[in-house]
Amino acid sequence: MEKFNKLKILFSLLVVLIIILGFTVSLNLTGGWYQQFMPGIGGRQIADITFIDSLTGYAITARLTFTDT
Known part of the structure; x- marks a missing residue:
């Protein structure tokens, strides 16, 4: 159960890191x-x-006029 909690915390931190980088890194497309x-x-x-x-x-x-082309 302890490994599951550590894995869950690590996954949560990874998701937060991806979200933060997604909003801060600007790409010049x-x-x-x-x-x-x-x-x-x-x-x-x-x-x-x-x-x-x-x-x-x-x-x-x-x-505008007749001679306008």
């Missing part, structure tokens, strides 16, 4: 990522966003 900002679009609102593949996308805005 986004190592190669950085924040990007939209270029100036003249105050226009984005109407739609279209992606042609996983890396290339286009933002569509409303036309």
Whole structure:
């Protein structure tokens, strides 16, 4: 019975250690990522966003004038 109590205490300490380390160790999972900002679009609102593949996308805005492309 004495061995069971020691094993139970050891297991409890191990669980507490894992929980404490889980909340204190910070992992940087986004190592190669950085924040990007939209270029100036003249105050226009984005109407739609279209992606042609996983890396290339286009933002569509409303036309302001006839010659606006």
